[in-house]
Amino acid sequence: MKNKSLRRGLIPFTILVLIFVSLVVVQAVQARETHRILSTSLTRIQVPQPGDLVHYSYKLYQRTPPGTLEPTDPYHLPYSKIWREVSFENTWLEIANDGKTQRWRTILRDADGDLLQDLMFDGESETDYFPMEYFAEKYTADMYPFTDERVALIEGFLNDTQLERRDGSSLDGTAVVSVYAREQSLDGMSWATQSVEEALLNQSQPFVADLHPVKRAIRIDFSLTTFEPVGQAVVVWDKEGLETVVSYRSYSYPEIIVFDSTGSGEFFSQEIPPEAFADARQIPIDTAVAGLEQIHTLVEFQIYVIPESVENWNLVASSFSRQETSPFVPKVLQNVDYADSLGKGVRLTYSSGDSVVVLVEGNAAELGSLLRLTPPSWTHSEYSTISIGDAQASVWQLFGADPDQIRLVIALGEMLIYVDSRSVSFDELQALLKALQPFD
Numbered sequence: 001m002k003n004k005s006l007r008r009g010l011i012p013f014t015i016l017v018l019i020f021v022s023l024v025v026v027q028a029v030q031a032r033e034t035h036r037i038l039s040t041s042l043t044r045i046q047v048p049q050p051g052d053l054v055h056y057s058y059k060l061y062q063r064t065p066p067g068t069l070e071p072t073d074p075y076h077l078p079y080s081k082i083w084r085e086v087s088f089e090n091t092w093l094e095i096a097n098d099g100k101t102q103r104w105r106t107i108l109r110d111a112d113g114d115l116l117q118d119l120m121f122d123g124e125s126e127t128d129y130f131p132m133e134y135f136a137e138k139y140t141a142d143m144y145p146f147t148d149e150r151v152a153l154i155e156g157f158l159n160d161t162q163l164e165r166r167d168g169s170s171l172d173g174t175a176v177v178s179v180y181a182r183e184q185s186l187d188g189m190s191w192a193t194q195s196v197e198e199a200l201l202n203q204s205q206p207f208v209a210d211l212h213p214v215k216r217a218i219r220i221d222f223s224l225t226t227f228e229p230v231g232q233a234v235v236v237w238d239k240e241g242l243e244t245v246v247s248y249r250s251y252s253y254p255e256i257i258v259f260d261s262t263g264s265g266e267f268f269s270q271e272i273p274p275e276a277f278a279d280a281r282q283i284p285i286d287t288a289v290a291g292l293e294q295i296h297t298l299v300e301f302q303i304y305v306i307p308e309s310v311e312n313w314n315l316v317a318s319s320f321s322r323q324e325t326s327p328f329v330p331k332v333l334q335n336v337d338y339a340d341s342l343g344k345g346v347r348l349t350y351s352s353g354d355s356v357v358v359l360v361e362g363n364a365a366e367l368g369s370l371l372r373l374t375p376p377s378w379t380h381s382e383y384s385t386i387s388i389g390d391a392q393a394s395v396w397q398l399f400g401a402d403p404d405q406i407r408l409v410i411a412l413g414e415m416l417i418y419v420d421s422r423s424v425s426f427d428e429l430q431a432l433l434k435a436l437q438p439f440d
Contacts, residue, residue, distance in 0.1 A: 034165040055255040058089040061248040063206040073381035073396040075371040092267040100143040134330035136276035171248040176221040206246040304436040317349040335374035360418040367416045387434040
């Protein structure tokens with residue numbers, strides 16, 4: 001009887017051993033298969049050679065915030081202009097006979113064709129140009145041995161002992177075989193642990209806050225027929241194990257360009273305004289006007305003011321510039337905070353103790369266009385109406401992270417009034433706005 005009991009007890013243990021051995025065998029087979037895919041891919045890649053001029057092109061994807069998260073007011077830069085879901089990168093490389101990259105240039109454009117950056121190395125120095133910031137800089141740099149990006153990526157994967165192979169699809173839906181590098185925990189990584197509001201206000205890219213990811217990994221997608229790499233992805237997983245691609249780099253076949261000694265210059269010729277090197281990231285002010293009496297004579301719209309009869313509130317500053325337009329103003333500074341310097345609005349600042357109310361007033365078309373270039377520092381907005389003197393005006397209230405700050409955009413006839421207040425209750429602000437009077 002004891003021997004029978006012993007044999008019955010050994011059966012489950014034997015099964016566990018068999019299961020363990022089977023798993024080890026399967027993992028070993030998968031590891032060999034994964035390394036075979038990577039090694040085969042390396043043999044299929046046509047690597048440019050010394051003396052070649054090569055053109056690489058990439059389609060880039062970054063996950064953007066869901067449309068439901070965008071504030072509903074019409075007075076801000078659209079999220080699609082802040083988080084560009086798709087962009088295109090083109091790189092030209094000239095490889096010297098000694099195998100070093102003699103010259104290179106990388107251009108990045110958005111889906112509309114607008115230039116985002118233009119970087120170039122001429123063999124001695126690198127010049128970086130950022131049109132949106134209207135900023136360029138040039139500095140000494142060194143030549144380095146040419147390395148094909150795809151080869152370097154695969155060789156890095158071959159050094160990883162925890163690779164995983166899966167059948168799946170690329171970003172455009174094409175069937176691929178994917179190889180994943182080891183997963184990484186996202187604990188303590190701020191870009192992955194921010195709240196949705198923090199990620200929106202910080203313009204975090206790629207946008208992942210709503211996914212609540214806990215792990216991430218890099219994966220390479222390979223063609224099912226040729227095993228050539230077709231793309232590189234960064235993926236994340238949430239607590240339920242749901243995988244999401246948050247960024248993707250699609251590869252295309254590099255183009256070897258036939259050129260002579262005089263014909264390659266067109267690829268390495270940047271067009272940068274000279275002013276961009278002078279750090280033109282400052283608002284140019286032709287003629288600053290500070291007195292309200294003088295400002296009144298310069299603008300074609302009615303200025304509204306808090307009358308002196310309202311106790312404890314004083315006009316402490318007023319400003320306006322006759323600067324109409326300037327091709328040297330960076331797009332990042334073309335926003336409502338600089339409306340007075342750009343000649344798009346009059347800024348009036350009132351204070352009462354620690355309380356401050358700023359009014360930016362202007363023509364609805366001009367100030368509205370400037371607001372629509374302004375990245376929102378608010379995460380949601382609500383529409384209502386408000387009293388301005390004896391008139392009713394439509395208003396959008398803009399809500400951000402600071403509960404002590406109240407911001408409004410008021411449409412009053414052919415005018416807009418942008419209100420930014422601190423340490424003022426909403427009821428007190430409403431009373432101040434109702435008391436506004438035309439300045440005569």
